[in-house]
Amino acid sequence: MSIATTIAEKAQSMIPLEMQIRGAHMYDKTRRIVTRTDGQKIFTETPIPPVDEVALADIDLSNPFLYRQGMWRSYFERVRNEAPVHFRPESPFGPFWSVTRHADIIAVDKNHEAFSAEPFIIIGKPPRFMDIAMFIAMDPPQHDKQRAAVQGVVAPKNLREMEGLIRSRVREVLDGLPVDEPFDWVNAVSIELTARMLATLLDFPYEDRHKLVEWSDLATSMEEANGGPSDNDKVFREMAAMAQGLSSLWRDKAARTAGGEDPGFDLITMLQSNDDTKDLLDNRPMEFLGNLVLLIVGGNDTTRNSMSGGVLALNQYPDQFEKLKANHDLIPNAVSEIIRWQTPLAYMRRIAKKDVILNGQFIRKGDKVVMWYASGNRDERVFDRPDELIIDRSNARNHIAFGFGVHRCMGNRLAELQLRILWEELLVRFDDIEVVGEPEYAQSNFVRGISKMMVRLSPKQDK
Ligand code: HEM
Numbered sequence: 053m054s055i056a057t058t059i060a061e062k063a064q065s066m067i068p069l070e071m072q073i074r075g076a077h078m079y080d081k082t083r084r085i086v087t088r089t090d091g092q093k094i095f096t097e098t099p100i101p102p103v104d105e106v107a108l109a110d111i112d113l114s115n116p117f118l119y120r121q122g123m124w125r126s127y128f129e130r131v132r133n134e135a136p137v138h139f140r141p142e143s144p145f146g147p148f149w150s151v152t153r154h155a156d157i158i159a160v161d162k163n164h165e166a167f168s169a170e171p172f173i174i175i176g177k178p179p180r181f182m183d184i185a186m187f188i189a190m191d192p193p194q195h196d197k198q199r200a201a202v203q204g205v206v207a208p209k210n211l212r213e214m215e216g217l218i219r220s221r222v223r224e225v226l227d228g229l230p231v232d233e234p235f236d237w238v239n240a241v242s243i244e245l246t247a248r249m250l251a252t253l254l255d256f257p258y259e260d261r262h263k264l265v266e267w268s269d270l271a272t273s274m275e276e277a278n279g280g281p282s283d284n285d286k287v288f289r290e291m292a293a294m295a296q297g298l299s300s301l302w303r304d305k306a307a308r309t310a311g312g313e314d315p316g317f318d319l320i321t322m323l324q325s326n327d328d329t330k331d332l333l334d335n336r337p338m339e340f341l342g343n344l345v346l347l348i349v350g351g352n353d354t355t356r357n358s359m360s361g362g363v364l365a366l367n368q369y370p371d372q373f374e375k376l377k378a379n380h381d382l383i384p385n386a387v388s389e390i391i392r393w394q395t396p397l398a399y400m401r402r403i404a405k406k407d408v409i410l411n412g413q414f415i416r417k418g419d420k421v422v423m424w425y426a427s428g429n430r431d432e433r434v435f436d437r438p439d440e441l442i443i444d445r446s447n448a449r450n451h452i453a454f455g456f457g458v459h460r461c462m463g464n465r466l467a468e469l470q471l472r473i474l475w476e477e478l479l480v481r482f483d484d485i486e487v488v489g490e491p492e493y494a495q496s497n498f499v500r501g502i503s504k505m506m507v508r509l510s511p512k513q514d515k
Pocket residue numbers: 161187188189199206346347350351352354355358391395396397400453454455456457458459460461462463464466467
């Protein structure tokens with residue numbers, strides 16, 4: 053390690069996290085004023101033309117409005133069929149390759165020797181200083197060490213412990229919903245349940261749980277990173293608040309454990325009882341923040357949008373809804389199919405570490421490679437009638453929404469558990485969940501988000 057790095061690390065560990073972020077904010081603001089980019093939007097929404105009016109080479113799959121405008125299916129279908137490994141020389145995020153077929157995506161995701169997850173897994177890059185190190189964007193061996201420190205939080209034993217708590221929280225939320233009148237499902241159910249789950253995972257003060265959602269939403273919506281609408285000043289302010297909130301959570305937990313309180317099954321306890329990570333906040337504060345943000349972000353948009361996407365899909369395919377109501381044993385398979393259909397994260401990106409040939413295309417060392425899970429999950433070579441939701445589809449579990457290889461989603465079992473419980477509890481309470489009007493979709497090329505969806509519930513007659 054160089055002397056400069058040692059000094060930088062020492063300085064980092066001596067200055068409180070939130071002060072470091074405030075300093076970074078001042079730097080970023082000055083930079084924006086000097087470069088006259090303050091307040092400038094990068095993206096303005098314009099109607100996207102039908103795909104057959106665009107030359108293959110001009111297709112830009114990074115357009116953050118493709119999903120919102122419902123154009124993504126036709127665009128990906130054409131690229132999958134005509135140029136499955138597609139090069140886009142120019143985009144607001146620079147040149148990049150798109151990998152769009154199921155088999156090719158798995159080949160890239162499994163090959164961390166040739167394709168690096170560093171330094172970011174989004175197509176662009178976050179504003180300077182917002183690029184906190186997280187193990188989702190690290191290669192082995194560093195990745196493996198950091199993942200090992202936290203993965204106990206979602207180990208089968210822990211999930212069994214959590215199941216009862218998740219169920220009681222789901223029941224509480226569902227029993228408080230209005231019936232026979234429209235309300236926003238996203239706010240009342242998807243966001244509320246995800247916030248409760250995140251507070252449980254972190255043993256975060258329950259009454260403040262919505263802060264976790266706000267922080268996570270800000271961290272995943274950055275124009276330069278993925279085309280999401282963002283306000284850099286707000287992001288920095290909230291990141292400082294988050295650093296402060298999570299640091300005091302850590303210190304409070306340590307004091308309670310020292311005072312003889314039983315250790316819980318939450319993430320903070322997990323990190324504090326592991327030799328490698330017990331001094332994380334004091335010695336490597338940015339890594340501390342990165343690990344916690346990853347867990348919060350990882351479990352936020354993804355589960356939320358699967359909860360909303362499931363209701364939407366079952367409304368678009370009412371025969372499947374009837375099938376599910378008639379046979380609750382289909383719920384586990386339906387959950388996998390809903391995750392395939394929604395694919396809450398559109399992609400992960402990699403950088404080629406060496407020259408590689410992929411499906412006939414020559415990818416040069418250093419090139420950016422985007423694995424479009426959203427496309428692979430609609431690949432007609434693997435899934436019959438891929439755009440349809442078929443809850444008893446025999447290969448629903450072959451979806452790639454959780455990725456593959458060393459980075460395969462750490463929370464996949466937890467996400468499935470939450471969704472299974474949600475549907476079990478919904479089906480015993482309501483005869484119908486009717487989507488009223490058109491849902492609203494998020495602006496992003498990364499998160500496939502449903503931002504608002506009005507629904508009307510019909511209670512079960514025999515309840
Ligand atoms: C339906 C819900 C979810 C989906 C679709 C999803 C999707 C993903 C994807 C695509 C990856 C990257 C995989 C790769 O690069 O190969 C990932 C990684 C990750 N997810 Fe999830 N996720 C979900 C739920 C969760 C939950 C609930 C948590 C919280 C515990 C979580 C925590 C993580 C973490 C920590 C990683 C990084 C793993 C690593 O780099 O080793 N995810 N997820």
